[in-house]
Amino acid sequence: MMHSFIYFFIGLPFIGFLLSLITPRNRENLISKIAIYTVGLHFISFVAFAGYWLCNGHPTIDFKNLVLFRSTGYEFFIDFCFDKITLVYMLVGAFLTFLVTIYCSYYLHRESGYKRFFNTILFFYVGYNMTVFSGNLETLFVGWEILGISSFLLIAYYRDRYLPVKNAFKVFSIYRLGDVGLILAMWMAHHLFHENITFLQLQNDELVSHHLENHTIIGTFVALMILITAAAKSAQLPFSSWLPRAMEGPTPSSAIFYGSLSVHLGVFLLLRTFPLWEHQFSVRIIIVVLGLTTSIIATGIARVQSSIKSQIAYASVCQIGLIFIEVACGFETLALFHFAGNAFLRTYQLLVSPSSVSYLIKEQFYNFVPRPTSLEDSFSKKIKYTFYILSLKEFNLDTFIYQLWRPLKIIGRALNFVNSRNVLYYFVPAYILGLICLYFESGIPTQIHNFLPTFFSFIGFVMVLKSYTERKNVHLAWILIIMNHFWIALAISFNEHYMYTQSLLYLSGIVVMGIIGFITIQKLKTIEEHVDLNLFNGHAYEHPKFAFVFLLSCLGLTGFPITPTFIGEDIIFSHIREDQVALAFFTASSLIIDGIAAIRIYSRVFLGPHIKTYHQSAFKSS
Numbered sequence: 001m002m003h004s005f006i007y008f009f010i011g012l013p014f015i016g017f018l019l020s021l022i023t024p025r026n027r028e029n030l031i032s033k034i035a036i037y038t039v040g041l042h043f044i045s046f047v048a049f050a051g052y053w054l055c056n057g058h059p060t061i062d063f064k065n066l067v068l069f070r071s072t073g074y075e076f077f078i079d080f081c082f083d084k085i086t087l088v089y090m091l092v093g094a095f096l097t098f099l100v101t102i103y104c105s106y107y108l109h110r111e112s113g114y115k116r117f118f119n120t121i122l123f124f125y126v127g128y129n130m131t132v133f134s135g136n137l138e139t140l141f142v143g144w145e146i147l148g149i150s151s152f153l154l155i156a157y158y159r160d161r162y163l164p165v166k167n168a169f170k171v172f173s174i175y176r177l178g179d180v181g182l183i184l185a186m187w188m189a190h191h192l193f194h195e196n197i198t199f200l201q202l203q204n205d206e207l208v209s210h211h212l213e214n215h216t217i218i219g220t221f222v223a224l225m226i227l228i229t230a231a232a233k234s235a236q237l238p239f240s241s242w243l244p245r246a247m248e249g250p251t252p253s254s255a256i257f258y259g260s261l262s263v264h265l266g267v268f269l270l271l272r273t274f275p276l277w278e279h280q281f282s283v284r285i286i287i288v289v290l291g292l293t294t295s296i297i298a299t300g301i302a303r304v305q306s307s308i309k310s311q312i313a314y315a316s317v318c319q320i321g322l323i324f325i326e327v328a329c330g331f332e333t334l335a336l337f338h339f340a341g342n343a344f345l346r347t348y349q350l351l352v353s354p355s356s357v358s359y360l361i362k363e364q365f366y367n368f369v370p371r372p373t374s375l376e377d378s379f380s381k382k383i384k385y386t387f388y389i390l391s392l393k394e395f396n397l398d399t400f401i402y403q404l405w406r407p408l409k410i411i412g413r414a415l416n417f418v419n420s421r422n423v424l425y426y427f428v429p430a431y432i433l434g435l436i437c438l439y440f441e442s443g444i445p446t447q448i449h450n451f452l453p454t455f456f457s458f459i460g461f462v463m464v465l466k467s468y469t470e471r472k473n474v475h476l477a478w479i480l481i482i483m484n485h486f487w488i489a490l491a492i493s494f495n496e497h498y499m500y501t502q503s504l505l506y507l508s509g510i511v512v513m514g515i516i517g518f519i520t521i522q523k524l525k526t527i528e529e530h531v532d533l534n535l536f537n538g539h540a541y542e543h544p545k546f547a548f549v550f551l552l553s554c555l556g557l558t559g560f561p562i563t564p565t566f567i568g569e570d571i572i573f574s575h576i577r578e579d580q581v582a583l584a585f586f587t588a589s590s591l592i593i594d595g596i597a598a599i600r601i602y603s604r605v606f607l608g609p610h611i612k613t614y615h616q617s618a619f620k621s622s
Contacts, residue, residue: 006063009045009133012045016122032118034122036098036102039097050091053082060200061082062135062198062200071571076196079136080134084336085332092344100121100252104117104250120153121253127145127146128147130143131144135199135200136197137189140269140272144233145560147265148172148176148179151168151257154250154253155168155246156248156603161609162608165536168246169600172595174239174401177232177239178232180588189222191218192212192215193207208276220283223276224283226270227286229269230267233263233269234265234320235263236266236317236321237294240317243258244305247313251350251353259313259316260342260347263316264320266324267339271335284329287328290321290324294318300387301394302314312350322338323342408469408593415462415466419476430459431487441494453580453583454582457491458586460485460586468593472533484590492587495580496575497575502572508565509566512556513556514557516553524543531605536603536604536609537606537610538609538610539606541610542612546606547602547606573587
């Protein structure tokens with residue numbers, strides 16, 4: 001019976017999202033009511049279910065829901081789990097989302113993007129439920145992807161302005177790093193446990209210790225990949241600078257995303273996987289050091305911010321750093337209480353932040369109170385001023401992230417030989433030659449055979465690197481992303497037990513979405529004079545339907561769970577052996593950059609200030 005309730009909690013937000021999607025944009029009252037009633041019913045019914053669950057001995061509920069793909073030695077299935085971690089996250093999430101939807105119905109009244117905002121909020125809520133109820137990494141990844149794209153859409157809500165779009169793309173880039181960290185963790189977990197492991201199975205100490213005994217390095221690698229994913233999602237060092245930049249969206253979305261719910265999902269991931277790295281003392285030390293360092297640095301940055309939203313953002317980062325420490329020390333219940341308290345406080349602070357500014361200005365003029373003496377006064381002036389300047393510069397964290405991508409940009413811009421002519425004359429014949437090698441695979445010498453997967457994946461990496469830095473030809477950038485996936489599929493095809501049907505599953509979504517995206521760009525080019533990647537075009541203003549279709553095409557190419565490619569990506573990694581480090585590196589890097597490159601094309605073509613001068617253009621800064 002309890003299983004039926006889980007289906008209800010997963011399905012209700014999705015139904016609300018679909019209803020909101022088909023509601024006319026001029027029906028403000030109906031749009032807000034759909035969102036409020038959906039989330040409100042979800043919250044009330046969940047509170048009732050929580051009481052029922054507690055009265056019946058609060059058992060851990062875990063069940064396999066749907067097997068999406070099965071082959072020899074591999075199974076991709078959706079699994080749901082409910083325990084006290086899910087209970088806390090859902091109670092906090094449902095209540096705060098309900099509160100914010102009511103608030104937004106008045107706050108965003110007569111906004112041109114009213115319908116778009118509520119669509120995205122309900123879409124976020126679908127992803128949040130999927131993540132929190134997930135029973136394995138594969139199911140969690142579905143919700144994780146939905147949260148990532150809904151974050152991008154909400155930060156870029158004011159899509160006719162330069163800065164929100166730029167910052168949305170920055171945040172998506174960091175999220176993409178976290179996504180691939182999760183993919184690599186799933187890859188090695190498959191080799192470690194030889195199955196699609198569930199979170200409930202991880203609580204079996206004998207099972208985990210048995211597999212980690214002779215595979216300590218693999219276990220550490222999985223734990224570190226999970227930590228990178230959690231740090232990226234929860235804005236821990238060195239990724240902390242994205243959180244205040246994510247505040248470009250409307251204040252209510254900042255409250256629910258970056259103050260309370262989405263930003264705490266890194267903690268959720270650590271809590272769920274805690275039994276895996278519980279006995280890896282070195283990993284626990286790394287998490288404690290990371291959390292402590294983040295808390296100290298974020299506190300300093302928060303205290304010198306001139307923007308109240310940025311101040312709240314860094315204050316939240318500081319508290320999440322402390323929660324990381326609590327999780328690493330094994331204080332699960334304390335971490336859950338801390339999460340709930342921080343989420344409620346930051347939501348409240350952000351929602352009242354516009355009026356708080358005026359109150360503080362009044363207090364400063366009429367009731368000024370000098371700062372009391374603190375511990376910092378005992379430090380030398382040199383230390384104080386150094387820390388102050390570093391805090392003002394946000395410890396150059398934003399510059400660090402930029403420098404992380406800079407080598408890729410330099411290399412990509414140097415790849416001038418990858419143009420439309422050379423792709424047709426050289427790379428397409430090279431791919432056909434690769435298919436011929438695959439057909440006569442048995443006759444290839446062993447040394448060459450072992451080298452081919454890495455070589456072909458490297459060519460795919462070169463393709464997507466050029467797409468990421470292309471500034472002129474939109475069609476070329478789009479085709480290179482598609483070709484990257486074909487090279488990856490060819491590279492993995494040389495590994496044992498990989499069948500051509502699995503390549504068809506992987507490439508089916510790529511081909512369909514690639515063709516749709518190509519046609520969309522072509523039709524837009526026949527209407528508009530300027531369609532390039534040198535600057536933001538803002539064509540979503542006059543062509544919202546084209547923008548929506550092309551966004552779906554981009555999601556299909558990035559492995560978003562709307563095509564079989566999502567399953568195909570996981571299958572591909574399950575066929576990469578643990579000794580094929582170079583192949584895993586190029587494949588993972590390609591998947592990172594191809595998602596970023598696709599969303600970059602969408603942002604440049606459809607978002608930002610209007611290219612046409614006779615439209616009113618927003619200021620660069622919001």
